[in-house]
Amino acid sequence: MLYGIMAGDRVMLVASEAEGRPVVETAQPDAPEGYVARMAWQDCGASITQTWEVVPREGTAQDAALTLAQIQASKLSDDDALKVPALYPRWEAAHSYAEGDRFTYQGKLYKALRAHLSAANEKPTDAPSLYAVVLPSTAVEAPEWVGGKSYSKGDRVKKYGSVYESLMDGNTLEPGAFGSDGAWKQLTA
Template identity: 40%
Template sequence: MALTEEEESAIRGIIEIYKGKSGGLSDDVATSAYGLFPEFNSGGHTYADGERVSHRGVLYTCIQPHTSQPDWAPDVAHSLWAKTIEYGGSESGNDEVPEWVQPESTNPYPKGARVKKDGKVWESLVDNNVWVPGAIGTEGVWKDVTNA
C-alpha cells in the first residue's frame, strides 16, 4: 500500500523529531524505510554529518559535512557518503537476518549485528566489524549463532 503525500510528510516529521534523540533511527531500521528519506539533491544543498538520503533506491549517510554538487553523488563520492547496510539482531529491531555484505571502513557492522553467510547465522562480537564471518582468524569478531 502506497502512502499519501500527507502520510509521508507526517512520517518524515516524526523522523526529524526522532533524529534529535539518541542519534535518531538505527541504520538497520532506516534501511527498511529508505523511501522516507529525501532524494539526494545535487544542487548546492548543505548536508550535515549523519544526514541520510536516498539515491537510486539505496540509503546513504553523510559522513562529512559538505555542500553538494552533481559529481558528489553518494554512489561515487565515498569520502562524503557511506552506504547504509542492513543487519539483524536485538539492537536493530529486525527479526529477519539479511545476507552479509562486505562493508567498508565507513559502514562497518556494530556489535550484536546478525547476518547470514554460507548458510550460517553470525553475530558480530565487536563494533566496527568489517571482517568476513567464518574466515580464518575471525573467531574473536564473529560468533556462529546458527542454532542459538
Template identity: 45%
Template sequence: MAFTEEEEGKLRAIIAIFDGQAPSLSSDVAAKCPALFAAWDGDGHAYSEGERVSFEGVLYTCLQAHTSQPDWSPTAAPSLWAKVLEAGTPDTPTEEVPEWVQPDSTNPYPLGARVKHNGKVWESLVANNVWEPGAAGTETVWREVTEG
C-alpha cells in the same frame, strides 16, 4: 514501477505518519524504507554529518559535512557517503533476515545485527563488525543462530 491509486494513497498515508520522524529511525529500520528520506541533491545542498538521503533506491549516511556537487553522489564519493546496510535484530523472523553485505569501516554491522550468509543466520557479538560471518577466526565476533 507504477502504483495503483489505492497503493499510492496508502504510501502517502504512511509517509505522512513518519513525516519529520524519519531522521530518528534506527538504521536497521531506515534501511528498509529509503523512500521516507529526501532524495540526494547534487545542486549545492549543504549536508551535515549523519544526515541520511535516498539515492537510486538506497539509503546513505553523510560521513562529513559538505556542500554537494553533481559529481559527489553517494556512489561516486565514498569519502562523503556510506551505504546504510540492512540487518535483522533478535526479534526478526529468520526468513526475513537480510543477506550479509561486506561492509566498509564506514558502515559496520552493530552489536546484535542478524544477517544470512552461506545458508546460515549469524548474529554479531560486537559493535562495528566488518568481518565475514563464519570465516576462520571470527568465532568471537559472530555466532551462528540456531532456531528451535
C-alpha cells in the same frame, strides 16, 4: 427559517416548507494553525444540516501523515530506516548535508559521513569519504580489530561484538575505548 433541497452536494433554497426541508446551519469550528474548516451539507432526512470538517490547509490527511513520518524518520535506526526508504528524500546536488543525514540515490539508502555541501560532479557512488550505503546491521562484515595496526578512513573492524568504521587515516586507536570517539564511528550495536 430557510428551506431547501439537495442538488448533488449543494443546497438550493426554496420559498417554503412545502417545497423543501429546513436548512440547519451550524457554527464553524475553530481550526488550529495549519488547518482550515471545510463546510459541507448533509441530507439528514427531516432536514439538511451544515457540517464541518477540520483538514490540513494544504494537502490531505495522508500528506500530513507522510510529512510527520518524514520528520520522525531522522530518529530511526539504520535497520528501521531500511524498512521505509521512501520516507527519505532523494540526493540533491548543491544541498547542505549534516553528518548522519540519510537520503536515497539510485534505489539505495545512503548516509552522509560528515557535514558538507554536495557537488553536482560528486555523486554518492563516487565519494566514499562523504557517503556510505546504509546496510543492515547483520550484513556488515568486518575483520577483528588488531592492536598496533594502522587503519585508513573508511576501514571497518569488529571489536566488542560491534562493527566500527575509521573516521581518519593512520588510525591506531582501539574502537570503543575511552577517547576513541573521534577516531571511530560505531555502525552496529
